[in-house]
Amino acid sequence: MTPDRTGRPPAGAPRPLVLPGFxxxxxxxxxxxxxxxxxxxxxxxxxxxxxxxxxxxxxxxxxxxxxxxxxxxxxxxxxxxxxxxxxxxxxxxxxxxxxxxxxxxxxxxxxxxxxxxxxxxxxxxxxxxxxxxxxxxxxxxxxxxxxxxxxxxxxxxxxxxxxxxxxxxxxxxxxxxxxxxxxxxxxxxxxxxxxxxxxxxxxxxxxxxxxxxxxxxxxxxxxxxGAWEGRAARVEPPPAPASREGGVVFIDRPGSPQSELRVAGVGVPYGTEDHHAIIVANAILGGLFNSRINLNLREEKGWTYGARSGFRFRRGAGPFIARTAVETSKTAPAFEEMLREIEGMRTGFVTADELSLARNALTLSLPLQFETAAQICGKVSRQRIFDLPDDYWETYRARIEAVTPDQVRAVCRKHLGRERLTLLAVGDAAEVGPSLDGFGAVDVRPNA
The missing domain is CATH 3.30.830.10 (Metalloenzyme, LuxS/M16 peptidase-like)
Structure with missing residues (x-):
């Protein structure tokens, strides 16, 4: 029987995540x-x-x-x-x-x-x-x-x-x-x-x-x-920093042909109730190759080799950072596009295709992250360090797949407001500085 090659064959069932019992x-x-x-x-x-x-x-x-x-x-x-x-x-x-x-x-x-x-x-x-x-x-x-x-x-x-x-x-x-x-x-x-x-x-x-x-x-x-003695108390997370309005910081690097850009804010610790929605939202914004900021700045504009974003979860509230590097003349336009994509996540809804891609990227590859003994030790140690539930990985897929467009927008509105975000660039201040005036007062500093 000749196979039908006129269309893509249907995908097989996702590989189950099978973890050893500890x-x-x-x-x-x-x-x-x-x-x-x-x-x-x-x-x-x-x-x-x-x-x-x-x-x-x-x-x-x-x-x-x-x-x-x-x-x-x-x-x-x-x-x-x-x-x-x-x-x-x-x-x-x-x-x-x-x-x-x-x-x-x-x-x-x-x-x-x-x-x-x-x-x-x-x-x-x-x-x-x-x-x-x-x-x-x-x-x-x-x-x-x-x-x-x-x-x-x-x-x-x-x-x-x-x-x-x-x-x-x-x-x-x-x-x-x-x-x-x-x-x-x-x-x-x-x-x-x-x-x-x-x-x-x-x-x-x-x-x-x-x-x-x-x-x-x-x-x-x-x-x-067995003869080892003593006790070390748990390392408690630091207090969250005082709330502050984001600014614009420019680290001067005279003669630099390109600028390193960061759009950043204080994020959240591990274990918040919206943890999985944040993971999905970031995947759509900047966590994947097909994320919004990468498709915009790299694929559509051709301004960079890559643009990414991520929340760094810790015992305390770690940073959210969106990052890229562009040639000097594209510094201000790149900031504009990054902020536009963040605002779009806050005010609009993600598409069904975006949500499906993010869910699949986050869940279908999960079994590959547990293939070796070293990987398993690393995943389990993360659970213990950050007090994640015993079934964190077993329920991960279901929780990611349950995230809705409403939840994605809600976490972006909650955590990625423009007033919370700091813009930072490392580049040639003499070339770039004036073009950043539209983002607010620019604090130019030497590369100490």
Whole structure:
């Protein structure tokens, strides 16, 4: 029988999202352990989540949490950084430690028959890190060099200036990695004190997914972390910044051939009642390639390689940022188009095609985000960090598909009013400045 090639074949049924069931144990010292078996591939992914993010570091030493995490592999009793690197290489394991605003995480990936050896490595680096003076100096210098180089990257300048404008001196107004002034003040004593205070089992969580035998895993964790003592209180979100009228900020970069543009405002934390409607609204506005601002600025106008927007959900209200880069002469027109698209989301209704595209993009790809043990650990850790419901991912598709055009317009009206939005550009002020007068008073600043 000859197949009919005159039309597109019907789409198949969406792939179901099948998640492994996680079991939970809490050790006497307060360390929580969650684990799920996943047979078929002899691998294990592990994530240790600690209440030791930037939210509990002194503002004058911003970057302390991140530097502490990076220094975990810099030295342990009897081993220097090179010895530790060689040991990790022999394990054939992946290891990464980093800090965010709320928590620090240590992630490992290894073959399942190396479980005990990998947990030995994890325990040594997390519990017995020594933070040698030379390594503290080296990594602090690397971070300062990185900060210095960022001044030459207009996109980074725009991102940092945007959060500073929205959140001021608050936690979310500074980068997790700190600034040149604050990082310069971090020494070994500060790192050791932070580690001593915040790297504690009470409040910590180990998430494991992969080819495991549960009894073997629990016994191995208890043997290596059971004697760990102390408690670190939950890192609470910062207070929301005071309401303020959005302005226009221009970071002068003389001679720049293009401008980095940001339209930004204070968004919302995880867990608001309109959470899923916000996700759908942003997908239509600027979260997808076929979103309104990208189709406008890139596909129709040809002014940019891409334009995107996003809400950064955190324990506290993070930023909403729409961003793009255009040639200098298109700075003001691009701002006009971005604001027009935002206002259109607030005053009009999205089409059935737009809503269908957003729903499909957000839900049909969901199973692909749970294909590996590492992905599953990451998704589950996000649930725990931000106190999302246990069925958050299982009900995600239904909640996204239930969002209506009325709800999309309502969340845009609520969160994206022009009075709440700040316009920020990094570019040549002499060329662009006068063309921005129609947006309000322009605050021109040097690229410090």
């Amino acid at each position: 079991e939970r144990r809490t050790l006497p010292n307060g360390l929580r352990v969650e684990y799920a078996g996943r047979r078929g591939v002899p691998e294990v992914s592990l994530r240790l989540v600690l209440e030791s993010g930037a939210g509990v570091e002194p503002a004058a030493r911003a970057g302390l949490a991140e530097l502490t995490a990076r220094l975990l592999t810099a030295g342990t009793p009897g081993r220097d950084a090179m010895d530790i690197a060689r040991r990790l290489d022999r394990l054939g394991a992946g290891y990464r430690a980093a800090a965010g605003y709320s928590v620090s995480t240590v992630s490992m990936h290894f073959l399942s028959d190396m479980l005990e050896e990998a947990l030995d490595f994890l325990a040594d680096t997390v519990l017995d890190a020594e933070f040698p003076d030379g390594e503290v100096d080296r990594l602090r210098s690397e971070r300062l060099d990185q900060i210095d180089r960022q001044r030459d990257d207009p996109a980074t300048v725009a991102n940092l200036a945007t959060i500073a404008e929205l959140f001021g001196d608050g936690l979310y107004g500074r980068p997790v990695g700190g600034t040149a002034d604050t990082v310069s003040e971090i020494g070994r004593d500060a790192v050791r004190a932070f580690h001593e205070t915040r790297y504690r089992p009470g409040g910590a969580l180990i998430i494991v997914c992969g080819d495991i035998v549960p009894e073997r895993l629990v016994a191995a964790v208890e043997a290596r972390f």
